[in-house]
Amino acid sequence: MTDKELRQLVIDELEFEPSIDAADIGVAAEDGVVTLSGHVADYVQKTAAERAAWRVRGVRGIAQEIEVRLASDKKQNDDEIAQRALSILAWNTTIPSRDLRVQVSRGWVTLSGSVNWNFQRRAAENEVRKLGGVTGVTNNIKLPTEVQARDLKQRIQEALKRHAEIEAGAVHVDVRADGTVRIDGHVDNWSEMQAVERAVWSAPGVRVVEDNLIFH
Known part of the structure; x- marks a missing residue:
């Protein structure tokens, strides 16, 4: 092409x-x-x-x-955006909002704090993205630092095998003690790559994912 x-x-x-x-x-x-x-x-x-x-x-x-580029009639003050962000995070019962902080500068929202699971980290970002007046989101929410690399690697490999849309044998996983996971190998398309990433992030203790997958 x-x-x-x-x-x-x-x-x-x-x-x-x-x-x-x-x-x-x-x-x-x-x-x-x-x-x-x-x-x-x-x-x-x-x-x-x-x-x-x-x-x-x-x-x-x-x-x-x-x-x-927000229309002039849709622009909001940063303090209004921050208050709405805190409210929408509090409404989502899956997010421990008391452990999160929100900072807003010219419509750009920065999230910080800590949660136990990556799905909570992503959920917080997704909720804030929906708000009017938001021009961007930086997600600095942290995950737990202590992880058993061997156990984590086994959980990820088992998760990959369970997914019908993933050819698990074509994906190699390496886990470091700090919770960083490197994934190598090849996938057929972007959907499969996303499925691999979701499977990796679903494991508790994953802090960083280095995606080195390539398409066929």
Whole structure:
């Protein structure tokens, strides 16, 4: 597939996705790496555009350069965004909100604190992303540091084997004592890569994932 063909496929996918106003999004492609530029009206559309681009066969990497430009009537004060973020985190019973802190600067939200599970870390970020006035999110929420590398590796390998969409034999897992997990090997598509990452993150004690998977 040529860069021109890949670029057009990404453009078509962005225009097909109903949650995105793609009129002001630019697309460039070079050697399988797609660059998304331009601007959208909210952070939800920015993340949706990246997900849409990943769905296109042939995309091997994405450079995300889309800006969030809020209309003047939708801009909110940072203290209002912070208060709403704290409220939405408190409403989600799966998130230990008392252990989290929220900082907002020009609409950009930084989350910090600690949780026991990665799904809680991701849930906190996903909840804040939904808020109007948010231009970006930095997730600095930490996970537990103590981990038994051998036990963690076994749990991850078992999780990979349970997933029907993953060819577990093609994925190699290495776990370090600090909770960093390196995954190598090959997958058939982006969906399988995402499934591998989800399986790895589902194991308790995983703090960092170094994804070195490659597509066939």
